[in-house]
Amino acid sequence: MSLQPNGSQSKKNNPCVMQVLTRLNIGGITHQVLVLSEQLRFRGYDVHIVAGQCGEREGDCTPEALEKGFPVHRISHLSNQAGLWSDIRACLELYRVFKRVRPSLVHMYMFKARMLGALAARLAGVPVIIETLHGNILQGYYGKLASLIILLGEWIAGWTLMQYIIAPSEGQRSVLLAYRIAPKRKFLVQPVGFDAMPYEHLEDCRHQIRQRCRVVEGQLLVGIMARLVSIKGVEDFLEAVVLLVRKDIAKTMVFVVIGDGPLRTELEGKAKALGLTQRCLFLGRIDDPRVFYAGVDVVVMSSWNEGTPIGLLEAMAASKAIVATNVGGVPDMVLHEESALLVPPKNPKALAGAIARLADDPNMRKRFGKAARTRVEFFSIEALRESTHRLYQDVLTTKKIT
Numbered sequence: 001m002s003l004q005p006n007g008s009q010s011k012k013n014n015p016c017v018m019q020v021l022t023r024l025n026i027g028g029i030t031h032q033v034l035v036l037s038e039q040l041r042f043r044g045y046d047v048h049i050v051a052g053q054c055g056e057r058e059g060d061c062t063p064e065a066l067e068k069g070f071p072v073h074r075i076s077h078l079s080n081q082a083g084l085w086s087d088i089r090a091c092l093e094l095y096r097v098f099k100r101v102r103p104s105l106v107h108m109y110m111f112k113a114r115m116l117g118a119l120a121a122r123l124a125g126v127p128v129i130i131e132t133l134h135g136n137i138l139q140g141y142y143g144k145l146a147s148l149i150i151l152l153g154e155w156i157a158g159w160t161l162m163q164y165i166i167a168p169s170e171g172q173r174s175v176l177l178a179y180r181i182a183p184k185r186k187f188l189v190q191p192v193g194f195d196a197m198p199y200e201h202l203e204d205c206r207h208q209i210r211q212r213c214r215v216v217e218g219q220l221l222v223g224i225m226a227r228l229v230s231i232k233g234v235e236d237f238l239e240a241v242v243l244l245v246r247k248d249i250a251k252t253m254v255f256v257v258i259g260d261g262p263l264r265t266e267l268e269g270k271a272k273a274l275g276l277t278q279r280c281l282f283l284g285r286i287d288d289p290r291v292f293y294a295g296v297d298v299v300v301m302s303s304w305n306e307g308t309p310i311g312l313l314e315a316m317a318a319s320k321a322i323v324a325t326n327v328g329g330v331p332d333m334v335l336h337e338e339s340a341l342l343v344p345p346k347n348p349k350a351l352a353g354a355i356a357r358l359a360d361d362p363n364m365r366k367r368f369g370k371a372a373r374t375r376v377e378f379f380s381i382e383a384l385r386e387s388t389h390r391l392y393q394d395v396l397t398t399k400k401i402t
Contacts, residue, residue, distance in 0.1 A: 001074040002097075005066045014046045015396060016103040020094070020117040022080060022110035024051035024072070026059035026285070027227060028310030029109050029134050032192055034061065037070060039193070039385035045392070050097060052078025052090065052112070057260045058227070059285060073097045078112060082146075087116060094120035104396055109134065115153045118161040127399045130391070131157070132166040132190075133176060134307035151179065158182030163395060166190045168308035169329035188391065192308045193384025196376050199317035202294035209295035213281055215254050220297040220359055222253050225289065225311055228261030233302035233325065235270060239348035240302075240355060242274050249356055255280040258292050293318035297365065298358050304345045306330055313379055316372035321365035323354040333379075339371035 017040060019033050037047045050073045054060045065072050075097070078090040094117055098106070105128040106121045108114045114131045121129050158165060158181040165181075166188050167173035173189050176182075215221050226232040234257060244250040257267070257280065264282065271280050286292060289311075293299070299315040299322050306312075306328035313333070315322050322340040324330050334340035341357065343350035358365050 001076065003062065003066060003072040003074065005069045005071065014044050015105065015392070016046045016048065016101060017392065018048045018050050018073075018098070018101065018103040018106045020050040020106055020108040020113045022052050022078060022113040023054045023058065024049065024061045024065060025054045026061060028307075030061050031310050032134070033109060034065060034068060034070075035193060035195065035381055036384060036388060038068060039381060040388065040392075041069075043385060043389045048073060048101060048103070050075060050094070050106075050113075050117070052076075055080060055262070057262060057264065059260070073101075078116065080112060087112070091116045091120050095124050098124035098126055104128065105130065105392060107132065111150060111153070115157055118157045122161050128392075128395045129162055130164045130166065130395070131162055132168070133172065134168060134192075151181070154179070154181040158186065162186060164188055164391065166391075168192050169332040171332050172307060172329050190384065190387050190391075191379050192310070192313070193381035194310065194313040194317065194376065194379045195381045196313075196317035196373075199290060199293060199314060202290055202318060205291055205294045207295070208291050209256070209283070209286075212283060213254050213256050213295075215295075218252065220253050221256060221295055222298045222300060222355055222359070223256040223258060223292060223296040224300045224302060225258040225292050226301070226303070228257075228259050228263045228267055230263065231304050232259075233304050233345060234259075234263070234267055236346060236348045236351060237300055237302045238267065238271055238274060238276060238280065240300075240352040241276055241280050243348060243352035244355060245276070245279055247356065249359055250279075253355075253359055256296070257282045258284070258286055260285040289314055290318070293320060296320065298323065298355060300351070300355065301325060301330075302345075302351060303327060308333060308379075313376055316376040319369035319373040321358045321368045322372060323351065323358065325351075334372060334375065339368050339375050341368075 019037055024030055041047050048071045049065050052075045062072055075090055075093045077086045098121055106126050108117045108131045118129050165186050167176055170189055173187050224237050241255050268282050299320045301312055301324040303325055308329040324340055324342055325345040326342040327345050336342040341354040343354050
């Protein structure tokens with residue numbers, strides 16, 4: 001099913017680029033794709049969005065994509081769920097979309113979209129196939145059998161279907177090269193792009209979330225904002241809160257979890273079992289993340305694995321003190337003891353210790369926040385636009401496509 005924005009007109013003489021995602025859910029990858037698509041349109045590309053179905057409690061960004069003026073092609077059988085028959089049907093749907101629209105280039109994100117999309121694009125005769133690997137799904141996301149199947153799929157796609165594979169950081173590129181999922185010459189490093197300006201001067205809305213959390217004068221608000229799934233390590237955050245509550249310093253802190261997802265009910269039950277009902281509040285998903293960053297004093301990211309998380313960039317842009325796990329591309333974004341405190345994943349004790357350090361040292365919070373705000377300028381949306389444009393131009397010129 002293809003959805004057209006009101007008043008849209010296809011740019012017949014411009015290169016057609018299709019951005020393909022497994023789902024257009026609320027999250028960092030979707031945000032990145034929509035921001036990049038706007039920038040590519042500015043550069044003269046005819047950009048289409050191709051996406052499957054969102055899961056329960058994920059939130060659907062299709063209305064936002066349509067509002068921004070992008071045609072959205074919905075692939076009804078494409079989802080995160082495993083199923084051979086549904087995957088075959090999704091591949092056929094993708095093939096039909098590619099044959100009908102005849103893009104010059106497809107750029108794919110998320111595992112299912114990359115695997116099925118690459119195969120469908122090759123069968124449909126799409127000249128250029130590119131993928132971006134935002135996170136390392138080979139580490140920590142799935143069990144051993146599923147990870148082996150995924151690795152096999154990455155090998156096949158990387159060696160036979162993709163022209164280029166984009167990693168968002170040198171650290172991510174090194175991990176992917178270690179798995180030998182593609183020849184070294186196919187890999188490119190392209191930092192994510194982020195517009196930091198909307199996160200400046202948030203003082204006027206600082207009170208909103210603090211009032212909801214009943215934060216009083218002299219207390220710190222410590223919070224995490226994430227999809228409530230296992231890989232985000234929210235349970236580790238709750239266990240860290242328990243350790244902090246046992247210390248006197250916790251009297252000066254209020255804790256909050258922002259976000260929704262399949263584990264919300266389970267995590268709320270865990271918090272209740274740990275005796276945190278009055279100490280750690282679950283507020284669900286909020287429409288504007290700036291409300292969270294305006295009100296919080298310490299931002300926690302407890303993920304077991306990450307690529308280059310947009311949430312971390314948001315915290316940096318808002319000049320917040322950050323505690324994060326030392327995973328994926330995070331060490332390429334913030335420096336330990338300079339712009340954040342980094343701790344090992346799945347280690348509530350280390351997480352609690354880092355939170356306590358920041359809570360006890362206002363000068364450190366201010367210093368880290370300032371350094372993080374300076375560092376976020378490296379991840380400019382203009383730099384992403386120009387590097388992506390150069391890549392597209394190079395491969396389209398090589399293929400003699402206009």
